[in-house]
Amino acid sequence: MRRVAVIGPGRVGTALGMALDRAGYRIVAVAGRSRQGSDDFVRRLPSARSMAAADAARGAELVLVCVGDDALVEVVRRVAAADAVAEGSRWMHTSGGYGTDVLEPVRLAGAAVAACHPAQTFPDPDTGLAALPGTSWAVTADEGDLGWARVLVTDLRGSPVTVDAGSRTLYHAGLTVGSNATATVVTLARDLLLGAGVTDPSQFLGPLVTTSASNAASRGAAALTGPVRRGDAGTVARQLDELRTVLPEAVEAYLALSRLALRHARRAGLGDEAAAAVAAVLDN
Ligand SMILES: NC(=O)c1ccc[n+]([C@@H]2O[C@H](COP(=O)([O-])OP(=O)(O)OC[C@H]3O[C@@H](n4cnc5c(N)ncnc54)[C@H](OP(=O)(O)O)[C@@H]3O)[C@@H](O)[C@H]2O)c1
Structure with missing residues (x-):
């Protein structure tokens, strides 16, 4: 051949x-x-x-x-x-x-x-x-x-x-989310850092995104860190307030991603009380 x-x-x-x-x-x-x-x-x-x-x-x-x-x-x-x-x-x-x-x-x-x-x-x-x-x-x-x-x-x-032939669309959706949705989210993160006056966002995002993505790819929800995972509802509330003022078009994405992160955090062991406090901020 x-x-x-x-x-x-x-x-x-x-x-x-x-x-x-x-x-x-x-x-x-x-x-x-x-x-x-x-x-x-x-x-x-x-x-x-x-x-x-x-x-x-x-x-x-x-x-x-x-x-x-x-x-x-x-x-x-x-x-x-x-x-x-x-x-x-x-x-x-x-x-x-x-x-x-x-x-x-x-x-x-x-x-x-x-x-x-x-x-x-x-x-x-x-x-x-x-x-x-x-x-x-x-x-x-x-x-x-x-x-x-x-x-x-x-x-x-x-x-x-x-x-399997029957799993092909789901397989492709997984890659689309993993690649294209990740790139979309990183682009949003870049805009936030530029808004914060960071002239070279890749200096921060390059190593951080690479490590986070690699950990999540191999360990799933167990690799999640950050305010939602810790149940730091006050931090989430402050970030939301800032976004509503500075970059309102980012709020919808932040809320959707945080709600998904909260589901993963529960799977990874976040307690009911802390999870409820974060959920209350997101639903406010
Ligand atoms: N790019 C990636 O990162 C990537 C990764 C994995 C898989 N794929 C898959 O690989 C496939 C090709 O993707 P690609 O990115 O290489 O696309 P591409 O760069 O757009 O190349 C497609 C090629 O097909 C030619 N073509 C279109 N219609 C044709 C026809 N009727 N007869 C003969 N040739 C025709 C195009 O010619 P013209 O330029 O003259 O239109 C072009 O040379 C897709 O199924 C894609 O999903 C892509």
Whole structure:
């Protein structure tokens, strides 16, 4: 399985193409939408020829579909309808939310399929490529296809973790909250520090956020600290008063996050009386 086609030469497709090339696979074809994406890909991987998706698929033993989520269904349907699926070829896509159902048209045409999502951020191909070693991948496939899918991820220097097809949306929601919601909250924290006259918020937030996030990821509610966890209702009340005056648009988020923190704090052992005092401030 060494002749590879990449459909979707964007951030992920280009990074994975380069990683497979380094691992000894031969990248023979690329299919993009705009000319520029494919040209950039070929500049990095001169063994690849730019062509239409159906032609790329026809000559490949392994097809990586790395188009955006919204294009995935249509691209797969179109290639299958063109009768371009090589018998016994292997197909994988990199979308987090979809399982293998979206690859059903190519499976029916004789391909083996897997959904392999790298739990990593790819702001551009080079940064993504550098981050691949050690990345965890969610792998969803039928029992008979898990083996090759896991080997593929290992060849990409990743760590494969099997996720059931029925759990894929919940898995993806977990990553969305963990990554995007965390970034949203840190952006709010940054605004608060700028408001307090701190010119370089990252000096404070960088180490603090990294440690808090890492502790929470491994230990859950037990890692929670701060005024809500301690039951310091007076501190929570003062912070709320200040926010209402200085940054009223932050109050709703502060309340929602504090209520969630209070639930976690109870799970972690905060007593009823202290919890009730904090709840009273939040409900005031
Ligand atoms: N970026 C990340 O951090 C990340 C991480 C994990 C997983 N993923 C997943 O990986 C997939 C790709 O994401 P990405 O960030 O690499 O997206 P991207 O940078 O926007 O790249 C998508 C590529 O697909 C091409 N494309 C779109 N429609 C097409 C079509 N009909 N036929 C052929 N090519 C088409 C685009 O071409 P044009 O540029 O010409 O439109 C572009 O080259 C998504 O499913 C995403 O959820 C992304």
